[in-house]
Amino acid sequence: MLFGTCLTEYCDHIFNHTLKLAKDNEASLWIYYGLGRLKLNQEQVTEAIKDAEARVADAYVERxxxxxxxxxxxxxxxxxxxxxxxKLARNAGVDVMIMGTSTHAPISIGEDINVGPLGPVVSETILWAPCPVLVIPPSLIPGLARG
Structure with missing residues (x-):
């Protein structure tokens, strides 16, 4: 199982669902955090990756x-x-990828739902994934549910 995160509060809620699924299915868990295309030299990229790995560990390992x-x-x-x-999902033989809808809390008050609530990363991942992609809907996130 692979959880894609952007380290936001929104992803923190998605991670709760991921943990439950991993526990219930006795699954191994990958946590992926992408830095995007960095315009840095190799040494700076390596340092940015180390820093990000520490932030990911701080956010999720204790839980x-x-x-x-x-x-x-x-x-x-x-x-x-x-x-x-x-690519990671393919190389690691991941059975399912788990994501939220975008890098910010979707459907904020007054936001038009037609602005593409999946976000570009989720949309592209769904198209190119080597396995099913589970997208946790905003309605399951506290404070975002309607009704």
């Missing part, structure tokens, strides 16, 4: 361990996020 999960890996890369994430 993973609290659920009793031990089979997890963190992957951070530069480059096109959707391409790098689908």
């Amino acid at each position: 993973i361990k609290a659920k009793g999960l031990t089979d997890y890996k963190i992957n951070v890369s530069d480059g096109d996020v959707a391409s790098e994430m689908t």
Whole structure:
């Protein structure tokens, strides 16, 4: 199972669903964070990746361990996020990818739903993924549900 994150509060809620699925299915868990295309030299890219790996670990590892999960890996890369994430899924033999709809809380008050609520990374990932992609809908996120 591969969870794609952008380290936002929104992704934090998506991660709750991911943890439950990983625990219920006794699945190994990859956490992927993409830096996008960096215009840096190789040394700076390496440093940016190390820093991001630490931020991902700070955001998620304690919660993973609290659920009793031990089979997890963190992957951070530069480059096109959707391409790098689908490449990781293919190379790691991932069975399912789990994502939210975009890098900000979708459907904010007054936001038009026709602005493309999936976001470009999710849209491209769905097209190129080597496995099913589970997109957690905004209606399951506290504070965003309607009705």
